[in-house]
Amino acid sequence: MHGAGPRRRRTPPRRAGRRARTLVPTMTSARVRIPDGWPATEEQARAVQDELRGRVVRDEPGPPPGRGHVTGVDVAYDDERDLVAAAAVVLDAATLDVVAETAAVGRVSFPYVPGLLAFREIPAVLAALDALPCGPGLVVCDGYGLAHPRRFGLASHLGVLTGLPTAGVAKNPFTFAHAEPGAPRGSSSPLLAGDEEVGRALRTRDGVKPVFVSVGHRVTLDTACAHTLWLTPRFRLPETTRRADALCRRALREAAASGDAGA
DNA sequence: GCGACAG
DNA sequence: ATCTTGTCGC
Numbered sequence: 001m002h003g004a005g006p007r008r009r010r011t012p013p014r015r016a017g018r019r020a021r022t023l024v025p026t027m028t029s030a031r032v033r034i035p036d037g038w039p040a041t042e043e044q045a046r047a048v049q050d051e052l053r054g055r056v057v058r059d060e061p062g063p064p065p066g067r068g069h070v071t072g073v074d075v076a077y078d079d080e081r082d083l084v085a086a087a088a089v090v091l092d093a094a095t096l097d098v099v100a101e102t103a104a105v106g107r108v109s110f111p112y113v114p115g116l117l118a119f120r121e122i123p124a125v126l127a128a129l130d131a132l133p134c135g136p137g138l139v140v141c142d143g144y145g146l147a148h149p150r151r152f153g154l155a156s157h158l159g160v161l162t163g164l165p166t167a168g169v170a171k172n173p174f175t176f177a178h179a180e181p182g183a184p185r186g187s188s189s190p191l192l193a194g195d196e197e198v199g200r201a202l203r204t205r206d207g208v209k210p211v212f213v214s215v216g217h218r219v220t221l222d223t224a225c226a227h228t229l230w231l232t233p234r235f236r237l238p239e240t241t242r243r244a245d246a247l248c249r250r251a252l253r254e255a256a257a258s259g260d261a262g263a
Numbered sequence: 264g265c266g267a268c269a270g
Numbered sequence: 271a272t273c274t275t276g277t278c279g280c
Contacts, residue, residue, distance in 0.1 A: 075270075077271055112271070114268040120271095121270070143269045153269070174269050212269085270271050 025090075025098040029251070030131035032084060032106020032124045045116045049152040055160045056152070062138065062165045062219030065230040066093050069137030072240025073128065073158075075121045076248040077108060078256055084108045085255055086124030087247035089240065090136055096231070096239050102131040103251035105260060114174075115149045118157040125158060136164060138219065138227060140240040144168040145216035147176055147191055147199035159217020166216030167224035169238055173201065173212050183207050186229060200225055204232035211236065 039045040070093045075086045084107065090100040104127035110119035121143075129136060145155030145168040155168035173191065178201040181187040185206050191199035191214065199214030202225050213228050215221050231238035237245075254260075 075271085077270085079272085112270065114270090117269055141269095148269080168269080170269050172269060175267070 026100040026133050028100075028102045028131045028133065030102060030104040030127045032086070032104050032109075032127045034106075034109045034123050035126070038109060038123065039119060042113055042116060045110070045113075045119045046150070049116075049118075049150050049157070052157065052160050053150065053152040056146075056156050056216075057159075057218045058215060058220070060165070060218045060220075062167075062223040065223070065227040068093050069099060069135060070227065070231065070240055071129075071132075071136035071139045072142075072238065072242075072244035073125045073139060074142045074241060074244035074248050075124050076245075076252040078252055079108060081256055082107050083252060083255055084124045085248045085252035086121070086128040087244045087251060088125070088128040088132055088136065088139075089243040089247055090132060090134060091231075091240060091243070093137065093230070096233070098243060100132055100134055101243070101247055102128045103247055104128040104131065105251055105255045117143055118152075118154040121154060122158060122161065126161065129162065129164075139164050139166045139216075140227070140231070140238055141166060141168045141216065142170070142241050142245070144170050144174060144199065144212070145214040147174060147193070147212065147214035149175070151198070153214065153216075155214065155216030163217075165218040167219050167227065168199075168214045168216055169224075169228055169241060170212040170214075171237070176212075178212075181210050185232075188225065197221075202228055204228065204238075205236050208236050211238075 144153035159166035
């Protein structure tokens with residue numbers, strides 16, 4: 001479950017007339033472990049994608065936005081020192097307050113290759129998710145799911161490996177085509193691979209560059225977009241992504257500063 | 264063959 | 271992703 005890192009959990013004193021609430025979210029840390037049989041070559045990696053693609057579930061609507069938990073995951077790198085840090089931040093979907101967060105540090109397991117991002121990010125993300133003290137609910141990834149050359153991006157892959165509902169929210173359109181969505185927040189246009197809709201360009205702030213949403217596992221595109229809008233009351237990127245990004249960067253800095261190779 | 268290409 | 275200072279704006 002959790003690794004050798006520090007573990008802290010605090011609960012504030014219960015006060016009469018006020019609902020008990022965790023004021024200081026749980027913070028755990030973990031070590032990245034590269035799964036047995038993790039592909040070593042691009043050819044092997046593509047074969048894994050082709051094999052796992054059929055296990056994606058796309059006929060479930062997914063959890064409704066605004067209730068339960070929503071979790072953001074993200075990864076940061078220091079290729080010079082062969083360091084990787086992943087973060088998982090669980091939010092209360094109703095308030096967007098942080099409920100729990102974990103960081104995992106380790107060694108880089110795969111180079112960045114367009115179309116094979118999952119093999120670089122997933123070992124670290126799995127370690128972070130495993131260390132969470134609570135259920136993550138929908139997991140929002142920084143990248144794509146269905147919108148992928150072989151229709152099996154990071155979010156799809158993570159969903160299949162964990163069984164959790166997942167969605168991808170990317171900052172760039174990758175190789176896909178899209179029309180410019182209308183200017184108001186909430187406007188969207190299809191993200192197209194030929195004539196196939198693989199995702200949606202979704203405007204989360206008036207007049208600001210859209211984000212690119214695609215389905216991962218056990219959610220529909222409509223549900224994924226509804227969550228994305230719910231998670232962007234103020235900024236272009238979902239709060240889940242923003243929180244996870246900040247945490248994995250901090251974890252990476254601290255690991256580099258302490259010379260912690262994480263393995 | 265060449266360029267583009269989530270993070 | 272990451273390299274990087276100041277700067278404009280809420």
